[in-house]
Amino acid sequence: MIEHLPPELITSLQNITGFHEERFKEVHRSDELVTSIRINPKKISGEQFDAYAAIPWNPYGYYLPQRPMFTLDPLLHAGAYYVQEAASQFLWEVLRQNYQRSAPVTALDLCAAPGGKSTLLSTYFTNGLVVANEVIKSRAAVLEENITKWGNMNVVVTNNDPQQFQRLEGFFDVMVVDAPCSGSGLFRRDNEALEEWSISNVELCRKRQQRILQDAYTCLKKEGMLIYSTCSYSPAENEEMVDYILQHFNVQPVRIAVDKDWNITETISEAKQGYGYRFFPYAVRSEGFFVAAFLKNDGTVFTDSIKGNVAAATTKETAEINKWISYARPVCFFKIKDTILAMDAAQMQALSAIRSNLYVKKAGVEIGEIKNKGLVPAHALAVSEILNHELPSVEVSKEVALDFLSRQEITLENIKPGWTVIQYNSLPLGWIKVLPARVNNYYPVEWRILMKTK
Ligand code: SAM
Numbered sequence: 001m002i003e004h005l006p007p008e009l010i011t012s013l014q015n016i017t018g019f020h021e022e023r024f025k026e027v028h029r030s031d032e033l034v035t036s037i038r039i040n041p042k043k044i045s046g047e048q049f050d051a052y053a054a055i056p057w058n059p060y061g062y063y064l065p066q067r068p069m070f071t072l073d074p075l076l077h078a079g080a081y082y083v084q085e086a087a088s089q090f091l092w093e094v095l096r097q098n099y100q101r102s103a104p105v106t107a108l109d110l111c112a113a114p115g116g117k118s119t120l121l122s123t124y125f126t127n128g129l130v131v132a133n134e135v136i137k138s139r140a141a142v143l144e145e146n147i148t149k150w151g152n153m154n155v156v157v158t159n160n161d162p163q164q165f166q167r168l169e170g171f172f173d174v175m176v177v178d179a180p181c182s183g184s185g186l187f188r189r190d191n192e193a194l195e196e197w198s199i200s201n202v203e204l205c206r207k208r209q210q211r212i213l214q215d216a217y218t219c220l221k222k223e224g225m226l227i228y229s230t231c232s233y234s235p236a237e238n239e240e241m242v243d244y245i246l247q248h249f250n251v252q253p254v255r256i257a258v259d260k261d262w263n264i265t266e267t268i269s270e271a272k273q274g275y276g277y278r279f280f281p282y283a284v285r286s287e288g289f290f291v292a293a294f295l296k297n298d299g300t301v302f303t304d305s306i307k308g309n310v311a312a313a314t315t316k317e318t319a320e321i322n323k324w325i326s327y328a329r330p331v332c333f334f335k336i337k338d339t340i341l342a343m344d345a346a347q348m349q350a351l352s353a354i355r356s357n358l359y360v361k362k363a364g365v366e367i368g369e370i371k372n373k374g375l376v377p378a379h380a381l382a383v384s385e386i387l388n389h390e391l392p393s394v395e396v397s398k399e400v401a402l403d404f405l406s407r408q409e410i411t412l413e414n415i416k417p418g419w420t421v422i423q424y425n426s427l428p429l430g431w432i433k434v435l436p437a438r439v440n441n442y443y444p445v446e447w448r449i450l451m452k453t454k
Helices: 007-012 021-029 088-096 116-124 137-150 162-168 191-196 199-219 239-248 315-322 345-357 398-405
Strands: 035-039 061-064 081-083 106-109 129-133 155-158 172-178 220-230 251-254 265-268 275-279 289-296 331-336 339-344 360-363 365-371 374-377 393-395 418-424 427-434 439-441
Touching (some): 081 116, 315 365, 315 374, 339 345, 398 418, 398 427
Antiparallel strands (some): 220 289, 265 275, 418 427
């Protein structure tokens, strides 16, 4: 329950369309916590969520009646869903109004950790490529984990400063800048954001947002779309940033049609009349959020012909790997050191350009390493969309699934020796190797559940 909101924040909002001071204060005083998820259509169907309220602007979004202990749900670790604010899921609607899902779009999520927008983008663009970038190393590791669990092959995770994207001039069709911000939109669930809030921090955030945009802008193609968002209420980080973007870059504002029943507020920036979309928690069942979109008028289109800079897997290796995967489209296998990875063949040229210019933490799906006795499969393969589901597998109870995810020893009876996919609710969680006298647990140590599961 929040009794005292920063008075400077309230003052700054007085002239904003849709702002109601009393309702704003009241919604912060209430203990209401909205919980929503977005399911992964490659892993589960929405049928089992039929009883829950759907998020109207995302076909895969649902409100949960209460907040479960997500860490103790094996389905979360299997990448079956992502816990995401309903408002953030509006990115789907912005894309839907502007791009066919099958369009061969190359999208950049510049400020991507922990991966909410990137997983959404990778689901949305069925023939696209998503570059999920995070500048902070520790957060890039979390991003990599979430992207791996989501399991789509069409993602490259990078760990670069926005400025380094200048090397890929005119490369991206879509650039999402979900900017680091003062975080007032999350006050209800993040006490720290409230304690740390100050006008000077809003100013600092605004400057940082401007710098990020200036640094990375050139990597957006001519006619490409810039989508800017924050989880702040401050006009300085929202409508004033819309004006900043319209003043400093040759772009035009994009208007998004919003159903009036959604109660999303359209705002118009003061100086340049750009559109913005605000989510106030007393109007929309969500935490606070702001989004605006722009189309780039000027600029170039990336044309460098990059020579393949990845080593292809050998014919023998390919024959071995083919037993482990199943995918409807052509796939390329390539090697980084001894690890074999897979990427949709259509994305290999883009991947070469990205690898030549940025620090790539993860590309496509890691398949594993070929040793004397054949493939030692990577965890990523087990939870990916390209796993061959004809491989040996074992379905386990929730208790055993949690033991597996905690990297404890597990015992299973009557299973044939060898690499086996361990599944919960028919969804792969990872690999075990069954030996004559024991079962080895191959769940990644760094991702294991640390809390007590019993
Ligand atoms: N898009 C993410 C999602 O949907 O899950 C949330 C992104 S969060 C609002 C902003 C991110 O920007 C953080 O991960 C933060 O580490 C990163 N960041 C912080 N400073 C940055 C900078 N100077 N340039 C780019 N990104 C930065």
